[in-house]
Structure formats: C-alpha cells, structure tokens
Amino acid sequence: MKTSFRPALVNGPFQDCALYVALRWQGDALLFDLGRLDRLNPANCLRLSHVFVSHTHMDHFMGFDQLLRLTLPRDRELTVCGPPGLIDNIAGKLAGYTWNLTESYLFRLIVIERHASHLARAGFRASSGFAREPLPDVPAPPGELVATPGFRIETATLNHRIPCLAFAVVEPRHLNVRTDVLEAHGYRRGPWLSRLKTAIRAGDDGARIVVPTSDGTVTVDAGTLRRDLVDDQPGQRITYVVDTLFDAENAARIVELAAAADVFYCEARFLDVDRDEAEKRHHLTARQAGFLARAAGARRLEVFHFSPRYQGMAQAFHLEARAEYVGETRLEHEVAWAADLLGESRVGAPASTPLVESTGGSRP
Numbered sequence: 001m002k003t004s005f006r007p008a009l010v011n012g013p014f015q016d017c018a019l020y021v022a023l024r025w026q027g028d029a030l031l032f033d034l035g036r037l038d039r040l041n042p043a044n045c046l047r048l049s050h051v052f053v054s055h056t057h058m059d060h061f062m063g064f065d066q067l068l069r070l071t072l073p074r075d076r077e078l079t080v081c082g083p084p085g086l087i088d089n090i091a092g093k094l095a096g097y098t099w100n101l102t103e104s105y106l107f108r109l110i111v112i113e114r115h116a117s118h119l120a121r122a123g124f125r126a127s128s129g130f131a132r133e134p135l136p137d138v139p140a141p142p143g144e145l146v147a148t149p150g151f152r153i154e155t156a157t158l159n160h161r162i163p164c165l166a167f168a169v170v171e172p173r174h175l176n177v178r179t180d181v182l183e184a185h186g187y188r189r190g191p192w193l194s195r196l197k198t199a200i201r202a203g204d205d206g207a208r209i210v211v212p213t214s215d216g217t218v219t220v221d222a223g224t225l226r227r228d229l230v231d232d233q234p235g236q237r238i239t240y241v242v243d244t245l246f247d248a249e250n251a252a253r254i255v256e257l258a259a260a261a262d263v264f265y266c267e268a269r270f271l272d273v274d275r276d277e278a279e280k281r282h283h284l285t286a287r288q289a290g291f292l293a294r295a296a297g298a299r300r301l302e303v304f305h306f307s308p309r310y311q312g313m314a315q316a317f318h319l320e321a322r323a324e325y326v327g328e329t330r331l332e333h334e335v336a337w338a339a340d341l342l343g344e345s346r347v348g349a350p351a352s353t354p355l356v357e358s359t360g361g362s363r364p
Contacts, residue, residue, distance in 0.1 A: 003236040004171050005024065006021065007020070007238050010035070010037065011035060013317070014306050014307075014310075016063070017267075017304070018032070018036070019031070019032040019033065022047070022364060023150055028150075029044060029364070030050050030052065030151070030169060031050075032052045032054070032240045033060045033061075033240075034051060035060055042070055048067070048071075049079065051079070051081070052081050052240075053082035053083075054082070054242050056089045060243070064093055072105065072126060073107070076106075076107060077107075077108045078107075079109075080111050081111075081145055081153070083157070084163060086113050087113055087120065087121075087122045090109070094124060099126065100129070103127055108123060108125045108126070112145070114140075114165060117139065118138060120137055121135035121136070143257075150172070151170065153167060153168070156254065156256070158253060159250055159282065160243040161282050164243050164244055166241040166242070166253070167257075168237055168239045168257050168261065170235060171236040173234055175201070176230065176233065177230060185229075187211050190212055196230070200222060200230065200232070205221065205226065206221055206223065211225070238261060238263045238264075239257055239258040239261040239264045240265045241258070241267060241292075242266075242267040243305075244282065244283070245283075246278070246288045251295070251338070254296070257296075258296035260297050260298070263298075266284065267284055268286035268288075268303035268304070268320075269307050270284075270285045271286055271310065271320060272285040272320060275287075286316075286324075287320050287321065287329065287331060289303050290320065291325075291338065294342075295338075295342055297343075301321060301322075303318065303321045
C-alpha cells in the first residue's frame with residue numbers, strides 16, 4: 001500500500017529541527033518546526049500549506065523569516081500552528097520590517113494557537129502591512145488541531161519549562177476497492193464508489209447505494225458493499241516530539257500520541273550518561289527516546305536533535321536508543337513509574353524491529 005506521506009528531516013541530527021512531510025497525492029507539504037531552512041529547496045518551501053511550531057526557541061523558529069521571504073510575493077495562504085503566545089511572536093517578527101510596498105500582494109498568514117479548550121486565531125495580510133486581524137476562537141477538544149480531507153493533526157502539550165507541542169500527522173484510512181470482486185458482480189465504476197466511501201467513513205452501513213451494472217442498476221446497502229468490495233486499512237501515522245522533560249506526565253502524553261506510529265521522530269539531546277544534565281535542561285536522552293518508542297509500540301524510531309557537545313558521536317546515540325527500543329536495556333527497571341506505561345503487547349519489541357537512523361543526508 002502506498003502511503004500519502006513522504007517525511008524527511010531537513011537538517012542533520014546535530015542541527016536545527018525541521019521535519020518536512022510531502023503529501024504525495026495533494027501536491028502540498030507540511031513542515032514541523034522552523035529551524036534553519038538553508039537545506040530546504042525553495043520549490044519545496046512553496047508547496048507548504050501548514051507549518052507546525054513546537055515552541056519558539058530560536059533553533060525551532062528562526063526559519064520563519066526565510067520562509068516568509070519566499071512566500072511573500074505569492075498568491076497563497078499559509079497556516080502556522082503552535083502553542084499559546086505564537087500569535088504575539090509572529091506579530092513581533094512581522095513588526096520588525098517595513099511593509100509600505102506590499103499593497104498589491106495577495107499573501108496571507110493564518111496563525112493558530114492550541115489552548116486547553118479552544119484554538120485562538122489571527123490573520124495577517126501582506127496587503128495591509130500585516131496588521132493583525134483578530135479571528136473568532138474555535139472550540140476544540142484537547143489534542144485536536146487541524147483536520148482536512150488529506151490529513152489530521154493531533155497534538156499534546158509537553159513541559160519544557162514552557163509549553164511545547166508534540167505532533168502526530170495522521171493519514172485518513174485507505175478504502176481500496178477490490179476490482180476483481182467488482183468485475184465478478186458485474187458492477188460498473190462510477191461516482192457511486194465515492195458515495196460508498198463517504199458512507200463507510202461516516203459509519204453508515206444502512207445507506208442505500210445505487211450501483212450501475214451491465215443489466216441496469218441495483219440498490220445495495222453500504223454495509224454489504226463494504227464487506228464484499230472494500231479493503232479498509234488504517235492510514236500512516238507519523239509522530240514528532242522535541243524538547244521535553246522525561247517525567248511521568250510527559251511520557252504518558254507522548255506514548256498516547258505516538259501509539260502504533262509508523263515513524264516516531266524523537267529528540268535525543270543527550271546520552272544517558274548525562275541524564276542529570278538532560279533533566280536539568282528539560283530534554284530527553286537517547287535511551288529515554290528508545291524507551292518511549294518501545295512503550296508506544298512505534299514501528300520505527302528516528303532520533304535526532306543531538307547536542308553539539310557530542311559532535312562526531314552520532315553512532316553512540318543510535319546504539320543507545322536501539323538497545324532500549326528492542327529491550328536489550330530496560331529503563332523501567334530503573335524508573336519506577338516507567339513500568340506503568342508498558343502494556344503487555346508493547347513489552348520487549350523484537351530485535352528485528354527497525355530503528356531509523358538520522359543521517360542528515362536525505363533532503364526533501
């Protein structure tokens with residue numbers, strides 16, 4: 001099954017954070033964090049429809065100006081989502097420039113902040129010199145951020161001494177029609193297949209679907225057609241976690257967000273020998289990242305965001321994360337609360353479970 005998402009880290013594991021996710025069929029793309037974007041092809045920048053900012057420390061946000069420079073003369077809208085305070089942060093960046101020659105520009109920014117029970121929003125148009133346009137708040141249950149026909153974004157708020165958002169991008173379920181069964185029944189292709197998929201996604205098995213055949217039409221309920229014709233498969237799930245303290249509350253939120261992720265991108269700022277330093281700076285170690293991936297049942301783990309103090313030691317991060325991920329080492333034997341996160345199906349990932357290593361060589 002071909003998936004809709006093509007993820008790639010923009011920078012190497014010791015450099016600023018930025019995860020680029022191309023949307024295979026839509027032609028658009030998503031970006032998670034705005035560290036330096038020098039390595040990102042400008043054409044790929046112009047595909048972006050949404051940017052998701054974990055927090056506004058410089059290594060996660062300094063690329064905003066570069067992205068703005070590329071998109072400013074375009075007739076398009078860009079949505080930027082992040083934690084409380086993002087609207088003021090972006091307003092401050094925009095206020096640092098003079099906009100007296102942009103009256104004819106059509107570019108618009110929509111900025112969304114994830115609050116506890118709602119989404120706060122604001123707009124900024126180039127044609128008005130990026131004056132702030134207050135938009136109505138949108139009630140939203142915790143964890144929900146963006147939903148479109150092509151993807152859904154879920155989020156969790158983590159503690160980095162400030163709120164720091166973790167994200168999961170989720171692909172809609174795949175509803176693949178079995179052409180052999182279609183032909184065996186004498187059903188002809190047509191718009192009814194879209195109506196069938198809509199009914200399946202809505203859980204409406206009783207919907208009556210008019211189906212063209214070689215002898216006319218027949219009316220069949222959606223539940224019967226679903227069972228006979230459709231392979232229903234879950235879509236891809238990619239989780240992105242950076243800059244957080246390893247404690248029981250954060251870990252529980254990460255494990256829930258990353259549950260059964262196809263790819264889990266997780267920061268590993270320190271090696272476990274420096275666990276005390278990681279705790280002091282509210283970051284994870286490579287071993288802690290491996291544990292979280294194992295507890296979540298993630299299918300693949302990619303560790304990145306290594307501290308420059310370990311330059312030249314990337315392999316040590318991969319080995320440490322892998323050992324914990326496959327259960328060769330077990331952090332739950334040392335941290336009392338960690339055992340509570342391990343369900344029976346998740347304990348001890350098999351040694352063959354892949355660990356994705358961040359090489360910094362795969363540009364979008």
